[in-house]
Amino acid sequence: MSDRITVEELSELMKKAAGITVSPQELADRPDTGFEELGIDSLGLLGIVGELENRHGLPMPPDAERCKTPRKFLDLVNSTLLAGA
Amino acid sequence: MSAPRQRRAAVTGIGVVAPNGTSTETFWKATQEGVSVLDRVTREGCEHLPLKVAGEVRSFDPAAAVEERLLVQTDRFTHFAMAAADAALEDARLGRSDTEGAPYEAGVVTAAGSGGGEFGQRELQKLWGQGRRYVGPWQSIAWFYAASTGQISIRRGFKGPCSVVAADEAGGVDALAHAARAVRRGTDVIVAGATEAPLAPYSMVCQLGYPELSAVTDPGRAYRPFTEGACGFVPAEGGAMLVVEEAGAARERGVPVRATVAGHAATFTGASRWELSRQGLAEAIRGALAEAGCAPEEVDVVFADALGVPEADRAEAQAIADALGAHGRRVPVTAPKTGTGRAYCAAPVLDTAAAVLAMEHGLIPPTPNVADICHDLDLVTGGARAARVRTALVLSRGLMGSNSALVLRHGGVDE
Numbered sequence: 001m002s003d004r005i006t007v008e009e010l011s012e013l014m015k016k017a018a019g020i021t022v023s024p025q026e027l028a029d030r031p032d033t034g035f036e037e038l039g040i041d042s043l044g045l046l047g048i049v050g051e052l053e054n055r056h057g058l059p060m061p062p063d064a065e066r067c068k069t070p071r072k073f074l075d076l077v078n079s080t081l082l083a084g085a
Numbered sequence: 086m087s088a089p090r091q092r093r094a095a096v097t098g099i100g101v102v103a104p105n106g107t108s109t110e111t112f113w114k115a116t117q118e119g120v121s122v123l124d125r126v127t128r129e130g131c132e133h134l135p136l137k138v139a140g141e142v143r144s145f146d147p148a149a150a151v152e153e154r155l156l157v158q159t160d161r162f163t164h165f166a167m168a169a170a171d172a173a174l175e176d177a178r179l180g181r182s183d184t185e186g187a188p189y190e191a192g193v194v195t196a197a198g199s200g201g202g203e204f205g206q207r208e209l210q211k212l213w214g215q216g217r218r219y220v221g222p223w224q225s226i227a228w229f230y231a232a233s234t235g236q237i238s239i240r241r242g243f244k245g246p247c248s249v250v251a252a253d254e255a256g257g258v259d260a261l262a263h264a265a266r267a268v269r270r271g272t273d274v275i276v277a278g279a280t281e282a283p284l285a286p287y288s289m290v291c292q293l294g295y296p297e298l299s300a301v302t303d304p305g306r307a308y309r310p311f312t313e314g315a316c317g318f319v320p321a322e323g324g325a326m327l328v329v330e331e332a333g334a335a336r337e338r339g340v341p342v343r344a345t346v347a348g349h350a351a352t353f354t355g356a357s358r359w360e361l362s363r364q365g366l367a368e369a370i371r372g373a374l375a376e377a378g379c380a381p382e383e384v385d386v387v388f389a390d391a392l393g394v395p396e397a398d399r400a401e402a403q404a405i406a407d408a409l410g411a412h413g414r415r416v417p418v419t420a421p422k423t424g425t426g427r428a429y430c431a432a433p434v435l436d437t438a439a440a441v442l443a444m445e446h447g448l449i450p451p452t453p454n455v456a457d458i459c460h461d462l463d464l465v466t467g468g469a470r471a472a473r474v475r476t477a478l479v480l481s482r483g484l485m486g487s488n489s490a491l492v493l494r495h496g497g498v499d500e
Contacts, residue, residue, distance in 0.1 A: 019152070
């Protein structure tokens with residue numbers, strides 16, 4: 001598994017953990033659209049974080065589940081994965 | 086100054102997701118025709134269990150009824166509840182625009198006995214199989230009794246009185262009464278009822294210890310209350326939601342009052358103490374009639390609890406006679422649930438829906454699979470019976486000892 005989370009993986013996780021369908025292209029084009037606007041609430045994001053932690057065997061920082069947008073979320077988890085690698 | 090007009094709780098919408106129909110129309114057609122849909126259990130993971138016959142909801146597509154965002158965070162019993170609530174609100178012609186202007190005037194009351202067993206099992210298997218980190222966050226809400234009330238209220242933006250009645254199977258009746266009280270106290274609209282999904286492996290194992298559960302494997306003989314062949318009950322899934330609103334407000338909206346919730350009472354006589362339920366049920370009937378200002382002779386039909394355990398059937402027949410006197414031997418009694426199974430808390434709500442439809446159609450639905458009654462009751466069997474039904478009495482008992490009675494009046498019995 002790649003040690004960088006792509007928009008593809010985030011899109012897949014959003015569907016699996018929160019039942020929200022947003023294409024990778026959409027996430028790439030509009031990374032500053034808020035999770036709230038996309039329909040993902042705090043429990044939804046918590047589920048996404050938990051799934052990532054299990055996949056990568058690394059704890060994510062508490063701030064991960066407080067990120068407001070996909071861009072901020074990807075920046076934070078990818079810097080964490082980079083540091084942990 | 087004249088006294089303010091007394092507020093009355095009217096049923097203006099019905100939404101059904103039942104083993105014999107996933108719309109009110111199909112449910113009523115199957116119910117009045119006396120169709121039995123009891124069948125061998127087919128749910129995955131249940132094949133090896135000793136419970137062989139149930140009433141499964143087979144023609145329900147959750148993805149067609151509920152947004153995917155909510156599907157992932159809810160159990161099947163909540164899928165049923167959301168779909169039934171939508172149908173009931175549509176039936177009552179209450180769209181989002183009708184309630185969003187006054188969100189505190191709309192609420193939700195549900196009852197549940199089984200909770201979200203399928204969802205809970207999946208997450209608990211992750212807990213013990215993979216570890217606590219693999220349990221998803223939705224487990225924190227999905228499997229609890231309160232899930233359906235919460236999800237319906239959030240989804241529809243209802244901020245008025247919302248509650249969950251956890252009171253055994255008879256809690257389904259109590260939830261409707263609770264909704265009626267909220268409406269009489271001043272809330273405009275309450276969506277009320279119960280749905281259950283107890284046919285997943287974990288939930289089924291939880292039921293295996295009930296001595297009242299039928300072990301008969303022939304679907305046509307597994308649930309035959311009030312007969313010599315009574316051998317327990319068959320469980321079911323599904324349920325119904327009703328829209329309960331103030332009768333005057335319904336008329337002002339131009340929506341027909343289909344029935345009024347006129348009286349209710351509940352008693353408790355202890356788990357599996359069926360002989361004592363005679364007294365408890367009779368007392369509940371008397372209380373419900375008193376609240377409704379209804380004489381025993383006015384009752385046109387009784388929807389029986391019909392547990393199918395000889396001792397319990399006898400107690401129910403005696404309770405009807407005790408509370409209704411000589412009329413108890415003449416009044417038509419029916420138990421359409423013998424064709425669908427008992428969906429725990431949802432069973433009396435489905436009976437209430439059927440009672441409203443019976444009043445509207447002037448037709449008392451029959452008791453499928455049942456013939457040769459061994460109690461002094463006029464049980465409607467074979468086909469539906471045409472009758473002028475102005476007042477219906479719905480009875481429910483729970484395995485844990487609750488007994489409830491609900492009196493419904495026809496929509497036209499008004500001023």
